[in-house]
Amino acid sequence: MTGRSIFLLAALVGGAILPVQVALNTLLRRYVGEPMQVTFISYLAGALASLAICILARYPLPVVASLSQTSWWMWVGGCLGTFYVWSTIFATPKIGAALALALTIAGQMVAALFLDHYGAIGLVRYPASPTRIVGVVLVVLGVSLVAYVKA
Structure with missing residues (x-):
């Protein structure tokens, strides 16, 4: 490892x-x-x-x-x-574990992207590259599927 x-x-x-x-x-x-x-x-x-x-x-x-x-x-x-x-x-x-956690993950990803980009609160700076932004957008789109697609 x-x-x-x-x-x-x-x-x-x-x-x-x-x-x-x-x-x-x-x-x-x-x-x-x-x-x-x-x-x-x-x-x-x-x-x-x-x-x-x-x-x-x-x-x-x-x-x-x-x-x-x-x-x-x-x-x-x-x-x-x-x-x-x-x-x-x-x-x-009220919303189920999958949606609750999907929303927390989306929130974490958006906030983390900003924190990394600016090196905020003592973090090492990792710029928000187009690839990283697309990754976060895909997470948010995934959350939308968990939230709105009915079985």
Whole structure:
């Protein structure tokens, strides 16, 4: 496996588990009630799992001096993740997992294209070439098929 392959595989597997997460969270909503309550449970379980992995892997605690050098907006990632999890729990029962995830993927692709193009938020700059733009357009067209084609 090449050096890049492990990163490609990690991204692919990470994407493949999202429908499972959405299905589990949607099922949990039937027992818990509100999407934000399920979001809290999901993040609590994730935080505990992350803590356990850090302890088992013997990762050191972050250095307070390093954390104090960050900007407030760097901590917003968890809030954005909360919104993502909530939105899928909220939408999936009404539009289905395939369409909910297709829409999130389309949104991710459009936003990622802009972030890459401008090298925003500390990312390495990858220009929005015509090929990359066509790829994102094809994703959006695919979402349209998931949304509007009736069996």
